[in-house]
Amino acid sequence: MNVVVTGLGTTSPLGGDVASTWEAALAGRSGVRTLDNDWNEKYGVPVTFAGQLVVRPEEVLSRPETKRMDPSAQMAIVAAREAWADAGLDQVEVDHDRLGSIVSSGIGGVWTMLTAWDTVRDRGASRVLPLTVPMLMPNSPTAYVSLEFKARAGAHSPVSACASGAEAIGMGFEMIQSGRADVVICGGTEAAIHPLPISAFAAMQALSKRNDDPQGASRPYDVSRDGFVLGEGAGVLILESEEHAAARGARVYGRVAGVGMTADGHHIAAPEPNGAGQTRAMELSLERAGLTAADIVHVNAHATSTPVGDMIEARGIRGLLGAHADQVLLSATKSMTGHLLGGAGALESVFTVKALETRTAPPTINVTEPDPELQVDLVRDTPRALPEGDLAAINNSFGFGGHNVALVFTNS
Amino acid sequence: MALSKDEVLAGLAEIVSEETDIDTAEVTLDKSFTDDLDIDSLSMMTIVTLAEEKFDVRIPDEKVKDLVTVGDAVDFIAAA
Numbered sequence: 001m002n003v004v005v006t007g008l009g010t011t012s013p014l015g016g017d018v019a020s021t022w023e024a025a026l027a028g029r030s031g032v033r034t035l036d037n038d039w040n041e042k043y044g045v046p047v048t049f050a051g052q053l054v055v056r057p058e059e060v061l062s063r064p065e066t067k068r069m070d071p072s073a074q075m076a077i078v079a080a081r082e083a084w085a086d087a088g089l090d091q092v093e094v095d096h097d098r099l100g101s102i103v104s105s106g107i108g109g110v111w112t113m114l115t116a117w118d119t120v121r122d123r124g125a126s127r128v129l130p131l132t133v134p135m136l137m138p139n140s141p142t143a144y145v146s147l148e149f150k151a152r153a154g155a156h157s158p159v160s161a162c163a164s165g166a167e168a169i170g171m172g173f174e175m176i177q178s179g180r181a182d183v184v185i186c187g188g189t190e191a192a193i194h195p196l197p198i199s200a201f202a203a204m205q206a207l208s209k210r211n212d213d214p215q216g217a218s219r220p221y222d223v224s225r226d227g228f229v230l231g232e233g234a235g236v237l238i239l240e241s242e243e244h245a246a247a248r249g250a251r252v253y254g255r256v257a258g259v260g261m262t263a264d265g266h267h268i269a270a271p272e273p274n275g276a277g278q279t280r281a282m283e284l285s286l287e288r289a290g291l292t293a294a295d296i297v298h299v300n301a302h303a304t305s306t307p308v309g310d311m312i313e314a315r316g317i318r319g320l321l322g323a324h325a326d327q328v329l330l331s332a333t334k335s336m337t338g339h340l341l342g343g344a345g346a347l348e349s350v351f352t353v354k355a356l357e358t359r360t361a362p363p364t365i366n367v368t369e370p371d372p373e374l375q376v377d378l379v380r381d382t383p384r385a386l387p388e389g390d391l392a393a394i395n396n397s398f399g400f401g402g403h404n405v406a407l408v409f410t411n412s
Numbered sequence: 413m414a415l416s417k418d419e420v421l422a423g424l425a426e427i428v429s430e431e432t433d434i435d436t437a438e439v440t441l442d443k444s445f446t447d448d449l450d451i452d453s454l455s456m457m458t459i460v461t462l463a464e465e466k467f468d469v470r471i472p473d474e475k476v477k478d479l480v481t482v483g484d485a486v487d488f489i490a491a492a
Contacts, residue, residue, distance in 0.1 A: 064433050127465055130457035 003176045004245050005253040005409070007087025007238030008350050009079040009187075013231050013337050016055030017082050021347075022354050025336055025362040026383045030215035032229050032338050039195045046202045049214035050193045051231030051338025068131055069144055070109035071191035075234035075343070076141035077148060080185055084149060087238040089183070092248050094149075100181035101142050101151035102172045103236065104164035104188045106342030106399065108138030111194055141189050141234075153181040159342075161399030162302075164188050165235060166345025170259035170405055172239045182244040187346035189234035198230060204269065208305060218339075219366035220303035220310050220332035221374050228304035231338025235346030237353070253353050257291065257392065257408040260284030264402030271309055271398060275316035281404035282320050282394060289392070289408040293321045296328055296408075297386050298361050298393035299376070300352045303332035304339050311373055313396060318375045329361040329384055330376040336365055345397030349407060352395040356411040359386040420467065420486045427462045428482075431455055441483035449482075463489060 010017065013031025014024035024031070031051045039045040057074035058066045066074060080103070084090060112135040119127050134140060139157040146155035154175070158167040165188020172186030201207045208227040210217035218229040245252055260281035266272040286292060299317055303310050310332075318325045333351050340347055355361050361379045370378060391411045398404050415423075425439035434449055445451045451459070460471050463485070469492040471479075479485045 062433050064431055067431060123465075127461060129461055130454045134454075 001177050002242035003173050003239050003256045004242050005237055005256060005353050006240045006245050006250045007083040007089065008253065008353060009082030009086060009236040010234060010347055010350050011053055011055060011057070011075050011078045012233040012235070012347055013051035013053060016060070018086070018350060018354070020054070025333060025351060026360065028336065028363045028365045028381055030336050030365060031231070032214045032218060034214050035193070043195050043199070045195045045198050047198050047207050047209060048211045049217065049229065051229055051340070052193065053233055068135070070112040070135045070140055072105045072109055072189045073135070073141040073144045075191055075232070076103050076187070076189040076236065077144055079187060079189070079234040079236040080145045080148065083185065083236040083238050088250060089238065094183065096150040096152045098153055098182040099149065099151040100153040100172065100175050100184040101146040101149065101155040102157065102168040102175065102184055102186040103142040103145050104157045104159060104168040104342050105138050105141055105190055106159065106161045106164045107190060107192045107197065109136035109140055110192050110197060112136040114194060114196055145185055149185060151185060160403035160405070161401055162339065162341050162344055163397040163399035163403040163405045164342035164345065165347070166349065166395065166397035166405040166407055167261065167403070169237055169239070169256065169346060169349055169407055170261055173256045173259050176239055176241050182241050184239045185236060186239055187234060187236035188343045190341040190343040191232050192341060193230055193232050201230065206306065216366050218305045218335045220301065220305045220335050220364060221314065221371050221378055222367045223369045223371055225305045225307060225310065227306055228334065229338035231340045232343070233340050233347060234343050235350045237346070237349055254356050254409055254411045257410045258285040258287070258289030259408070260288065260406040262404045264404065266402055269400045271312050272402070273312065275312040277402060278313055278396070278398060278404045279316040279320055281406040282316065282396065285394065285406040285408045289410070291392055291408065294324050295392045296321060296394055297391050298329045298331070298352070298355055300348045300355070300393065300395040301330055301332045302396040302398045304334055311371060313398070314374050314376055325376045328376060329386065330378045331355070331362050332364040333362055345395065345405060348395050348397070349409070352393050352409050355386065356391050356393055356409055359391070360384070361386055415467065415490060417486050417490045420489045421482070423466055424463060424482065424485060424489070427459055427466065431459055439482055441481065441486060443482045444480055445482065
């Protein structure tokens with residue numbers, strides 16, 4: 001059973017919706033800015049910048065919505081509403097028992113959890129608000145999406161760190177293929193720009209410390225890359241069985257053609273050095289799609305701008321694609337958005353679908369001197385055209401814990 | 413210093429409005445929290461928690477079920 005993409009939504013460090021985000025990406029703009037707070041002075045938080053939303057959820061949601069939902073769920077709702085309307089599903093009757101919701105977060109309601117602890121410590125347990133648990137639980141975003149759209153076929157939230165958003169889309173694909181649903185609202189969200197996660201990622205030496213050059217800090221594949229830049233936001237896709245979409249005359253962006261999900265079983269945070277698990281995920285995704293490496297024209301890389309991770313993935317892509325890698329346009333959009341953790345795979349799936357739709361690979365910014373080992377055709381600074389005809393692309397996402405997810409999208 | 417009932421009503425209406433988007437003018441003494449204002453039990457507990465802090469009063473959990481109308485809550489808080 002074919003699974004098509006009929007709707008897209010996002011709120012990201014590049015814009016409050018898909019159109020503005022995509023426009024900014026093609027223009028090579030950075031969504032990374034210095035944080036407007038005193039966390040460095042007050043707590044010694046060593047990184048003072050992040051990829052921050054252009055449009056805060058409170059600008060578009062009602063007051064009660066912002067009070068009842070953690071920011072991670074707020075962002076998911078903003079993106080899901082856009083995707084739902086984009087798919088035209090607000091104009092038709094939907095069988096809610098055949099509608100699913102799979103929206104993930106890598107970290108969950110960290111703002112709610114830690115703010116509630118501040119309340120306990122400073123003002124006593126009796127001041128903790130009754131909605132704290134439903135706000136902090138990591139299934140809260142998918143639950144609120146399920147509530148809003150009456151998605152009763154099932155509401156899931158696979159958690160796999162920075163692969164969560166991609167895993168949600170992979171599971172959405174499988175939910176439709178297995179016959180459990182006709183339509184699935186799927187994606188990922190993250191709202192973790194809080195002093196604790198920043199301090200903790202910095203303690204792992206995972207973050208760039210270019211406080212004096214925030215917009216140049218996320219530089220995947222550049223020789224001087226020194227870590228990822230934390231970002232926030234959400235991406236949501238509407239997946240639909242081809243029959244269901246055709247029956248209602250829906251506009252179709254393209255297909256989710258395959259997914260490969262593997263685990264390294266190697267280390268809690270470091271990727272397997274030879275990238276075997278990552279490569280196997282890509283191989284499985286192609287196999288499932290009934291495609292070969294030669295069909296791939298574009299890869300949206302996981303590429304977070306860490307010294308080790310970027311090249312493990314790049315070597316894996318080269319190993320998989322062989323000499324064909326010279327014809328594959330590689331984009332690392334985290335150079336512009338920062339790393340949305342559980343939202344990353346979903347936002348980058350939006351980018352991949354848009355790239356195929358418009359036959360345009362978005363740029364990778366900040367690469368002044370590419371890593372000499374890089375043997376894939378990296379799109380730098382300005383977008384480049386993808387070929388005519390049938391197109392296929394891979395979107396990779398990997399997460400702490402050894403989670404590897406590769407999604408294959410096609411334009412037909 | 414004890415607050416007047418009008419002051420308590422105004423403060424309570426602000427809390428209810430923040431939580432539910434109901435206009436403060438709709439929050440009148442005769443309104444039932446559940447039947448008229450459509451406030452569920454978790455939202456009611458949220459309003460109680462916020463009211464305790466705002467008015468510096470203690471509203472025991474077992475008392476909350478007796479606060480059927482906005483007027484009941486205003487009376488309790490003003491007398492506390």
